[in-house]
């Protein structure tokens with residue numbers, strides 16, 4: 483088979499670097515082209531993601547550019563990719579500059595879709611559970627079906643929602659185009675250490691415990707999230723392109739574990755894995771500040787039924803187990 487090329491935007495970030503390295507592992511010799519503005523990403527994420535998979539150095543290409551400014555027609559003609567994985571985005575949900583967020587996360591997406599459609603290149607892009615805001619299902623502690631999204635609580639969620647609208651319009655015009663949007667829920671796992679305050683709660687709590695600090699949770703720790711392992715996220719993202727087999731259907735799908743895990747349960751799994759019991763370092767519960775409360779998602783849970791039916795994919799990892807495994811790994815890293 484001829485050498486295939488894969489484009490990964492956001493490939494220097496947490497999830498993108500894992501996707502880029504996994505593509506190289508699954509198809510040795512493949513050419514992986516990372517497009518990244520390096521706003522929150524780092525070359526070190528790429529190096530480490532390759533090393534974790536026992537690969538030598540990264541042998542691909544890096545375009546240090548925002549996907550909003552890439553000349554997509556030119557790059558698709560030049561690179562002739564087998565698939566584009568579009569994960570590049572401002573991921574700091576506290577960024578208040580709305581024009582910047584919308585420009586970086588949405589501009590260029592329509593041009594990417596058009597260039598890929600012309601060359602029959604599948605596109606998989608990262609959307610987010612932030613497109614839901616707080617749907618009525620949250621109050622009832624029920625899984626979120628895809629149709630419940632559309633009331634995001636911040637401009638980050640709105641930017642992802644706008645991408646989905648571009649996708650819907652595009653898919654209406656080109657029903658055969660292979661475009662898949664994946665609403666990632668709360669992703670955790672190796673490669674997130676450079677996300678600072680945006681790293682997962684699992685990472686934060688493990689680090690607090692390992693450095694001898696009392697873990698801190700909002701009262702009363704029963705808030706629950708759909709925490710999903712980056713290994714499952716990478717697997718589904720690559721699978722959704724269809725370039726490694728299967729018959730995934732275009733559309734927008736949830737990508738979570740399908741399990742809601744409370745922060746108390748997360749902490750219990752972390753404590754168990756790294757051997758720091760409550761008795762040696764008690765949990766500090768504190769009041770949620772009013773400014774946080776207004777936009778806080780108390781409960782998230784992905785309804786994974788359409789993902790199973792449309793993509794033919796199911797998460798393989800049970801969150802509490804995967805959380806423990808990850809915490810142990812963090813401890814080993816020192």
Ligand SMILES: NC(=O)c1ccc[n+]([C@@H]2O[C@H](COP(=O)([O-])OP(=O)(O)OC[C@H]3O[C@@H](n4cnc5c(N)ncnc54)[C@H](O)[C@@H]3O)[C@@H](O)[C@H]2O)c1
Nearest residue numbers: 492494495496497519520521522523548549570571666669
């Ligand atoms: N981590 C999660 O829990 C989670 C949840 C929902 C959705 N997502 C989405 O998954 C994707 C990857 O997120 P992550 O957790 O790896 O975050 P990350 O911040 O580690 O990675 C994002 C990468 O995109 C780059 N970037 C920013 N704007 C860009 C642009 N316009 N063009 C090209 N590159 C750009 C950054 O430099 C960074 O390398 C993002 O689209 C994010 O919105 C992540």
